[in-house]
Amino acid sequence: IQMTQSPSSLSASVGDRVTITCRASQGMNTWVAWYQQKPDKAPKSLIYDASKLESGVPSRFSGSASGADFTLTITSLQPEDFATYYCQQYETYPPTFGGGTKVQI
């Protein structure tokens, strides 16, 4: 399954609502995760099963699914949210990642 992530980058301001989308190349269930990666750091898991928040992740992050489209939404962007975000499907082997979305100021 290929995951096509868009946009590849976006510019936003503190307080903005940000939406990132991944489209799967075939129909699938909700076995999708979202990760956040800051420069020179390891990725951090944010959301799994398309919409379940990892422990400790702020509630301004949310995930949703509609058909083959999976969305990560950040309401009220905070300074610490500027990072690159990746989606990943784990429904079929091999697990595959989207190309990433860089959220910039």
Place this chain on the structure above:
Amino acid sequence: EVQLVESGGGLVQPGGSLRLSCSASGFTFSSHAIHWVRQAPGKGLEYVSGISSNGGTTHYADSVKGRFTISRDNSKNTLYVQMNSLRLEDTAVYYCVKDWLNQGAGIFYFESWGQGTLVTVSS
């Protein structure tokens, strides 16, 4: 607290070999599948290899099949990957990653990540 600490990275010539290790703590290592995910400089994430909780099942990306061998020592809470016939395109940061599921081969949801170790293949 889950900790995954990779080691063994470095500079190696094309065709050379390297063995990476990942020392784990803060969870029941023998219950979880563990994986390697890599990231080439300035690029995205790529699944490399994984091993089930008891070591009986292994997975490899097509790009490394036949060249990389993953293994684990549950008595030492340590994961390994032996990388042979290294190519320029293997240059990347290699992350050790814990699977969310606490049994078997896992579900390939990468719950916890190490800080990574850099492998540079260059002449």
